[in-house]
Amino acid sequence: MKRRFSDEQIIGMIKEYEAGVKAQELCRRYGISDATFYKYKAKFGGMNVSDAKKLRALEDENNKLKRMLADAMLDNAALKDLATKNY
Structure with missing residues (x-):
C-alpha cells in the first residue's frame, strides 16, 4: 500500500532522525524504505x-x-x- 505523507509529517520524521532515532527504526515505524527516507531528507532537510x-x-x-x-x-x-x- 502506497502512502502519501504531508510535508509536516516528513519534516517530523527528519526532526526525529536529527534527535537521534536511527533511520531504520523510522523506516520501520512509518512503513517506508531507506531510499524514500533519504530522498525526503535530501528534499526537506533543514526546513x-x-x-x-x-x-x-x-x-x-x-x-x-x-x-x-x-x-x-x-x-x-x-x-x-x-x-x-x-x-
Whole structure:
C-alpha cells in the first residue's frame, strides 16, 4: 500500500532522525524504505514547516506557469500553421 505523507509529517520524521532515532527504526515505524527516507531528507532537510509550505506553493505556481506556456506554444503553432496554408 502506497502512502502519501504531508510535508509536516516528513519534516517530523527528519526532526526525529536529527534527535537521534536511527533511520531504520523510522523506516520501520512509518512503513517506508531507506531510499524514500533519504530522498525526503535530501528534499526537506533543514526546513521548517513554513518553508515546506512555501516550497509547495512555488512548485504549484511553477507547474501552472509551465502549463500556461505549453498552451500558448500550441496556440502559436496552430496559428502559424493556419497562416502558411493556401486557401
